[in-house]
Amino acid sequence: MRGLTGKYLLKRFGMFVLTIWLGMTIIFIIPRLAVGDPTSALLGRLMSKGGNVENSAELIARWKDRFGLDQPLHIQYVRYLYNTITFNQGYSLSAFPATVDDLIQRTLPWTIGLLVVATLISFVLGNAIGALMAWRGTPRPVKSLLPFSLVFTSIPAFMLGILLIWVFSLTLNLLPYAGGFDRKVSPGWNPEFILNVARHAILPALAVVLVRMGSWALGMRGMMITADGEDYMVMAQAKGLSSGRRFWKYGVRNAILPQVTALGVAIGSIAGGFIIVEQIFSYPGIGSQLFRAIQDNDYTLLQGIVFYIIVGVAIAVLILDLTYPLIDPRISLKKN
Amino acid sequence: MSEELNQGLGTANRAGNREQTAAERPPVSPNGLDKEVVLAIRNLSVVYPTREASIVAVNDVSFNIFKGELLGLIGESGCGKTTTAMAILRLLQPPGMIAGGEIILAGKTDLVKLEGAQLQAVRWRDVALIPQGAMNSLNPVMRVHEQIGDAIDAHVTPRMSRDEIKQRILTLFGLVGLPARTFDLYPHELSGGMKQRVCIAMAIALNPALVVADEPTSALDVIVQRIVAQNLLDIKNRLGVSILLIGHDMGLMAQLADRMAVMYAGNMVEIAPARTILTEPLHPYTQLLIEAVPTIKTRKPLKLTEGLTHDLRYPPPGCIFQSRCPLVMEVCRRVRPPLKETKPQHQVACHLYDALQ
Ligand SMILES: Nc1ncnc2c1ncn2[C@@H]1O[C@H](COP(=O)(O)OP(=O)(O)OP(=O)(O)O)[C@@H](O)[C@H]1O
Ligand code: SF4
Ligand SMILES: [Mg+2]
Numbered sequence: 001m002r003g004l005t006g007k008y009l010l011k012r013f014g015m016f017v018l019t020i021w022l023g024m025t026i027i028f029i030i031p032r033l034a035v036g037d038p039t040s041a042l043l044g045r046l047m048s049k050g051g052n053v054e055n056s057a058e059l060i061a062r063w064k065d066r067f068g069l070d071q072p073l074h075i076q077y078v079r080y081l082y083n084t085i086t087f088n089q090g091y092s093l094s095a096f097p098a099t100v101d102d103l104i105q106r107t108l109p110w111t112i113g114l115l116v117v118a119t120l121i122s123f124v125l126g127n128a129i130g131a132l133m134a135w136r137g138t139p140r141p142v143k144s145l146l147p148f149s150l151v152f153t154s155i156p157a158f159m160l161g162i163l164l165i166w167v168f169s170l171t172l173n174l175l176p177y178a179g180g181f182d183r184k185v186s187p188g189w190n191p192e193f194i195l196n197v198a199r200h201a202i203l204p205a206l207a208v209v210l211v212r213m214g215s216w217a218l219g220m221r222g223m224m225i226t227a228d229g230e231d232y233m234v235m236a237q238a239k240g241l242s243s244g245r246r247f248w249k250y251g252v253r254n255a256i257l258p259q260v261t262a263l264g265v266a267i268g269s270i271a272g273g274f275i276i277v278e279q280i281f282s283y284p285g286i287g288s289q290l291f292r293a294i295q296d297n298d299y300t301l302l303q304g305i306v307f308y309i310i311v312g313v314a315i316a317v318l319i320l321d322l323t324y325p326l327i328d329p330r331i332s333l334k335k336n
Numbered sequence: 337m338s339e340e341l342n343q344g345l346g347t348a349n350r351a352g353n354r355e356q357t358a359a360e361r362p363p364v365s366p367n368g369l370d371k372e373v374v375l376a377i378r379n380l381s382v383v384y385p386t387r388e389a390s391i392v393a394v395n396d397v398s399f400n401i402f403k404g405e406l407l408g409l410i411g412e413s414g415c416g417k418t419t420t421a422m423a424i425l426r427l428l429q430p431p432g433m434i435a436g437g438e439i440i441l442a443g444k445t446d447l448v449k450l451e452g453a454q455l456q457a458v459r460w461r462d463v464a465l466i467p468q469g470a471m472n473s474l475n476p477v478m479r480v481h482e483q484i485g486d487a488i489d490a491h492v493t494p495r496m497s498r499d500e501i502k503q504r505i506l507t508l509f510g511l512v513g514l515p516a517r518t519f520d521l522y523p524h525e526l527s528g529g530m531k532q533r534v535c536i537a538m539a540i541a542l543n544p545a546l547v548v549a550d551e552p553t554s555a556l557d558v559i560v561q562r563i564v565a566q567n568l569l570d571i572k573n574r575l576g577v578s579i580l581l582i583g584h585d586m587g588l589m590a591q592l593a594d595r596m597a598v599m600y601a602g603n604m605v606e607i608a609p610a611r612t613i614l615t616e617p618l619h620p621y622t623q624l625l626i627e628a629v630p631t632i633k634t635r636k637p638l639k640l641t642e643g644l645t646h647d648l649r650y651p652p653p654g655c656i657f658q659s660r661c662p663l664v665m666e667v668c669r670r671v672r673p674p675l676k677e678t679k680p681q682h683q684v685a686c687h688l689y690d691a692l693q
Contacts, residue, residue, distance in 0.1 A: 055571070141620070229469055230470040230472055231468075231471075231473040231477070232473055232474055232475040234427055234467070234471060234473075235465070235467060235473045235474070235475075236465070236475070237427060238425055238459055238460065238465040238467075239429055239457075239459065239460045239486070239487040239490065239538075240455075240456045240457065240458070240459030240460045240461065240487070240490055240491060241456075241486060241490050242456070242490065245486065245490075249475070249478065249486070250475055253475075253477050253478075254475070254476065254477060257477075292347075327477070328477065329477060329522040329524070330476060330522070330524045
């Protein structure tokens with residue numbers, strides 16, 4: 001743990017808190033830019049669109065009472081901050097009396113599961129392909145096949161999703177194309193259910209993996225070529241080390257470092273792109289929920305989802321930041 | 337920090353006491369014949385093919401490296417020193433390739449013919465490298481001991497235990513004056529001099545017959561240069577390893593080398609014991625080179641101002657040095673002078689000495 005100094009930890013954690021605070025503040029400000037009482041305004045808009053909001057009077061009353069919407073702005077702000085970080089973001093406008101946090105926590109595990117798995121697979125696979133493309137010791141036949149794995153890179157994920165559904169579900173009838181699991185299996189930690197979930201996850205995960213893989217591969221290929229030109233690679237060769245050791249401990253081990261940094265930067269956009277993919281596959285995750293919230297004009301749920309996405313991305317970046325000094329000894333010196 | 341400084345000063349003092357110029361040292365064996373040849377380079381040519389024509393970076397070069405000697409290879413920038421060294425190590429980077437010749441190790445193995453696993457086995461065990469840029473020659477994400485250890489691991493059978501490897505590495509550190517704490521450090525935690533000494537320790541880890549050192553001191557300050565130079569002398573004297581030392585610092589070379597080989601534009605122009613090169617150089621290029629060495633006490637005009645005057649892709653017929661040679665003759669423009677022994681142990685490639693053979 002030599003790279004993890006107290007100062008580094010503090011700095012990274014500070015960044016984490018700052019990110020979330022900024023996100024929260026923006027969420028707070030935007031609805032208040034509109035004139036008037038945001039809750040009534042929203043409800044009014046909802047009703048004018050013909051939406052049916054039952055108990056609207058009760059909703060408004062409970063809302064004002066709980067979140068102090070008749071208080072001055074700075075008090076509202078403090079209460080809002082407090083409520084948000086204690087996971088008490090109020091009621092969904094479209095599913096009252098369900099709370100925003102309850103609704104999101106039902107869909108969140110689906111998204112996290114699929115997103116983490118798909119991101120990791122695309123990262124590992126893409127970097128492996130890129131490293132092999134650049135390595136001089138890669139067998140010729142393998143080398144000539146590798147570039148074909150990158151043809152999907154230029155297709156947007158949602159279009160690839162539609163293509164995958166058409167090929168694997170509608171034409172070949174191999175895999176399900178909608179939902180997270182079949183109604184006929186009972187949810188729980190039983191093999192049947194887990195298998196069913198995995199089958200449902202394959203196509204949406206594939207859509208993300210195939211699209212993302214290419215950019216990792218191209219990045220890694222460049223990094224690997226750079227590493228190959230470094231003096232320590234010549235030394236490794238001069239030492240008579242096996243090709244495998246030179247590839248892993250000298251090549252990949254160095255080339256992967258900027259890739260991990262890039263992962264930290266890309267995580268936000270990966271999450272963003274994933275929302276659309278979920279919608280294509282009617283996946284019961286946070287992305288589909290976001291779509292529904294937009295359709296229903298459920299502004300509170302929308303805010304909640306945005307908050308959760310910001311927190312999720314910030315946590316992922318924090319984890320990467322904390323891992324990085326462990327894989328790159330140069331990042332921060334242990335001072336003693 | 338102070339530990340390292342003390343170590344450094346200790347070595348520097350020793351260097352100070354022992355310092356001898358090549359001129360004062362007795363010449364190595366009266367004739368080279370009775371010495372064991374560690375590496376024999378025969379008619380080595382190396383080319384870098386380019387789009388129009390090939391650059392002949394090393395042209396038909398032959399020389400021996402004897403057991404336990406330090407052979408200095410000198411010549412101006414771009415004359416092919418690194419290329420020669422890399423060819424010996426079979427580490428030429430593409431597009432460079434050996435166009436012909438032999439590199440005979442210990443009178444038996446032709447390194448030019450080795451491939452794959454055989455080549456891998458010879459590397460480091462028989463011929464090791466102290467690189468030109470020690471700064472970037474260590475893997476930044478591996479601890480020092482791992483980087484020396486993997487070389488040992490790759491070649492020693494049966495495999496040594498972790499403890500044995502650790503003992504071996506600490507012994508090596510002792511030889512080059514590195515503190516034991518270096519063992520666990522990462523390269524970025526070392527000073528430039530320490531890095532270079534790690535490279536020296538690494539080079540002798542398997543007690544190779546030959547160590548090729550490509551300008552091992554070029555990026556270091558003068559004091560550290562002396563320490564590293566002393567390290568090289570130490571390992572040569574204590575371990576009997578032969579060293580091919582590349583460099584253009586004539587002062588340092590004079591301190592270290594037993595013999596010197598002078599290259600010009602890919603050709604070997606003169607080989608002789610170091611003090612002979614310094615006191616009685618025969619080749620006009622060597623003469624200019626020695627004269628051009630600046631001294632602290634006197635200023636002299638720099639006679640050798642131009643760089644290479646011909647395009648390496650299209651060498652002129654005849655002597656390679658003709659366009660800069662103050663003594664050029666008619667025959668020089670037609671006939672390439674071969675490297676010949678004109679005096680005992682003294683080889684030169686110049687028509688001026690045609691009568692002497
Ligand atoms: N990769 C390459 N492609 C083409 N030409 C090259 C390449 N590497 C070296 N050369 C040429 O080969 C010649 C010899 O280069 P080399 O590096 O061996 O010189 P050197 O004597 O080591 O010089 P220095 O003292 O500057 O290190 C140079 O003229 C150089 O232009
Ligand atoms: S051979 Fe002729 S040109 Fe070449 S160095 Fe000798 S005298 Fe000069
Ligand atoms: Mg060089």
